[in-house]
Amino acid sequence: MIEVQHLTKRFVGRTAVDDVSFEVGKGEVVGFLGPNGAGKSTTMRMLTGYLPATMGTARVAGHDVFSDSIRARREIGYMPESVPLYDEMRVVEYLNFRAALKGLRGRAVKENVGRVMDLTGLKDVQRKIVASLSKGYRQRLGLADALVHRPRLLILDEPTNGLDPNQIRQVRSLIAQLSTEHTILISTHILTEVEMVCRRVIIIHRGKIRADDTPENLARSSRSAGMLTVEMKASAEEGSEALQGLAGIRRATAVPSAANGGWQQFEVKLDTGADPREEIAELTRGRGWPLRELRANQATLEDVFVEITQRD
Amino acid sequence: MRTFFILLTKELRSFFLSPVAWVVLAMFMAICGLSFSWSINILREKPQDQSIVQWTFVPVWFWLYYPFLFPLITMRLFAEEQKLGTLESLLTAPVRTWQVMLAKYFSAVIFYVVLWLPVLAYFGILTWILRGKVEIPQGALMGSYLILFITGLFHLALGSLASALTKNQIIAAILGFAFILLHFLIGVFVMQQAQDHQEFRPIMDYVAIKGHIESFASGLLDTRPMVYYTSGTLFILMLTHQVLEYRRWKS
Ligand SMILES: Nc1ncnc2c1ncn2[C@@H]1O[C@H](COP(=O)(O)OP(=O)(O)OP(=O)(O)O)[C@@H](O)[C@H]1O
Ligand SMILES: [Mg+2]
Numbered sequence: 001m002i003e004v005q006h007l008t009k010r011f012v013g014r015t016a017v018d019d020v021s022f023e024v025g026k027g028e029v030v031g032f033l034g035p036n037g038a039g040k041s042t043t044m045r046m047l048t049g050y051l052p053a054t055m056g057t058a059r060v061a062g063h064d065v066f067s068d069s070i071r072a073r074r075e076i077g078y079m080p081e082s083v084p085l086y087d088e089m090r091v092v093e094y095l096n097f098r099a100a101l102k103g104l105r106g107r108a109v110k111e112n113v114g115r116v117m118d119l120t121g122l123k124d125v126q127r128k129i130v131a132s133l134s135k136g137y138r139q140r141l142g143l144a145d146a147l148v149h150r151p152r153l154l155i156l157d158e159p160t161n162g163l164d165p166n167q168i169r170q171v172r173s174l175i176a177q178l179s180t181e182h183t184i185l186i187s188t189h190i191l192t193e194v195e196m197v198c199r200r201v202i203i204i205h206r207g208k209i210r211a212d213d214t215p216e217n218l219a220r221s222s223r224s225a226g227m228l229t230v231e232m233k234a235s236a237e238e239g240s241e242a243l244q245g246l247a248g249i250r251r252a253t254a255v256p257s258a259a260n261g262g263w264q265q266f267e268v269k270l271d272t273g274a275d276p277r278e279e280i281a282e283l284t285r286g287r288g289w290p291l292r293e294l295r296a297n298q299a300t301l302e303d304v305f306v307e308i309t310q311r312d
Numbered sequence: 313m314r315t316f317f318i319l320l321t322k323e324l325r326s327f328f329l330s331p332v333a334w335v336v337l338a339m340f341m342a343i344c345g346l347s348f349s350w351s352i353n354i355l356r357e358k359p360q361d362q363s364i365v366q367w368t369f370v371p372v373w374f375w376l377y378y379p380f381l382f383p384l385i386t387m388r389l390f391a392e393e394q395k396l397g398t399l400e401s402l403l404t405a406p407v408r409t410w411q412v413m414l415a416k417y418f419s420a421v422i423f424y425v426v427l428w429l430p431v432l433a434y435f436g437i438l439t440w441i442l443r444g445k446v447e448i449p450q451g452a453l454m455g456s457y458l459i460l461f462i463t464g465l466f467h468l469a470l471g472s473l474a475s476a477l478t479k480n481q482i483i484a485a486i487l488g489f490a491f492i493l494l495h496f497l498i499g500v501f502v503m504q505q506a507q508d509h510q511e512f513r514p515i516m517d518y519v520a521i522k523g524h525i526e527s528f529a530s531g532l533l534d535t536r537p538m539v540y541y542t543s544g545t546l547f548i549l550m551l552t553h554q555v556l557e558y559r560r561w562k563s
Binding site: 045049050070073074078082084089097100101102145 | 315318319322325326329330396397398399400401403404405406407408
């Protein structure tokens with residue numbers, strides 16, 4: 001659905017997107033992540049034909065977004081980051097206008113506007129002036145606009161930005177619902193959201209792609225993956241020595257802490273793929289060390305994100 | 313074409329929803345009404361060489377409101393969209409930049425025409441009141457409207473260009489006014505030169521806007537200004553299109 005090759009965008013004095021290549025297949029839901037200024041919005045603007053690229057090519061549904069822009073744009077529903085809207089119009093007027101602009105006619109306008117207003121919960125405010133809408137409703141209107149012509153590809157730039165937790169939840173479940181019929185490229189800073197709705201994540205940093213995988217695989221590749229926390233009644237030296245003696249354990253370090261009734265915490269780094277929890281339990285039983293915690297650390301997407309984007 | 317009309321309808325709606333449009337309309341009607349009754353009074357005092365049409369469109373104070381009209385009409389066109397970022401949603405819909413540009417331009421043209429309609433009505437009413445007694449020179453009237461329409465096309469194009477150049481409406485207005493003033497002064501300069509130097513006369517017939525309005529208001533229709541303003545308008549509109557495209561390239 002999206003094919004991007006060597007896409008580069010230079011602004012005066014800085015390269016916002018630097019030789020980016022990726023593909024998104026039909027039906028995929030891809031999270032596009034990166035810190036502020038990474039180049040997410042710039043990439044999306046090039047894909048939607050708003051900004052020309054300095055170099056490289058991009059195709060949407062087989063149409064080149066630069067040379068065959070109109071046809072490519074017909075396939076895209078785009079929600080820009082700032083959700084620009086015409087303040088003086090009424091909600092339903094705005095959607096009618098956008099639907100007509102995107103090529104719908106007559107009854108199709110009415111039907112589709114009705115459909116997206118139902119979908120995004122705008123029915124109650126359809127007669128309101130856009131200027132009087134709250135942030136959340138503006139966001140919904142932006143989303144409704146992106147959806148109105150039933151595009152095959154949705155490009156959403158931070159659709160949940162600035163929403164309250166309830167609304168974030170609603171938008172998220174809406175996106176999950178949409179993912180059954182649309183291909184979606186979504187940028188966001190809410191990583192738990194990505195873990196929930198995206199089956200693939202692209203992390204971009206300083207204009208370059210640094211990771212491209214499923215959220216699970218990425219989490220597994222994190223440094224904090226493959227760690228155990230062990231808390232038992234043993235001295236720091238004895239405990240770490242005994243733990244390190246077990247197969248599958250690369251390193252065990254005692255976590256320095258104030259005297260705590262003899263309890264001592266250890267951070268255990270494992271060999272890849274190893275899971276020596278059973279052996280540890282046996283060890284403590286054999287040595288007569290009471291054990292009160294034995295926990296495999298769950299690495300999150302956030303860990304990977306932080307590692308990748310703070311590496312340099 | 314369909315896209316163009318959808319955009320045009322939207323632009324016209326925004327026009328008549330904006331308070332500036334109504335203020336301009338009201339002020340314009342007031343000024344024209346005053347100017348019109350002033351000409352009637354002058355003509356009532358003693359017979360004049362010039363007709364009522366010339367008295368309405370030629371005197372100095374016509375030039376006190378005429379150049380200000382255009383920046384007020386056009387300042388919003390592109391500047392506001394660039395400021396609000398709506399240009400992004402507009403130009404990522406399947407529409408071409410020139411469709412957007414022409415729709416905006418023609419919405420301004422239509423508003424400008426609407427602005428003159430009341431004045432047309434003044435003359436109509438006067439003709440009706442005076443029917444049979446005094447001739448209103450219809451040729452001069454047609455000429456005046458024609459030249460006001462054609463110079464209007466040109467000035468609205470200049471205003472659109474100014475609005476495409478910035479995202480600040482005030483700057484767009486000032487810039488638009490500067491363009492119009494500059495063009496006017498070039499015309500005045502050429503006219504003055506033409507008094508002493510014969511070789512300036514042909515240029516004057518093309519560019520001197522003040523001269524154009526005066527001659528058309530006296531009922532003399534000349535094709536040269538028409539060619540000049542039409543081609544000028546096309547040129548400025550193409551320039552505006554380039555500016556809109558270029559701003560996307562740059563930003
Ligand atoms: N119009 C512009 N002119 C010059 N530089 C720009 C322009 N737009 C973006 N940039 C620069 O390009 C870089 C990438 O910006 P971009 O908006 O794509 O980041 P982003 O990943 O969307 O960030 P955020 O998470 O803050 O939205 C930034 O350093 C930004 O300053
Ligand atoms: Mg962004």
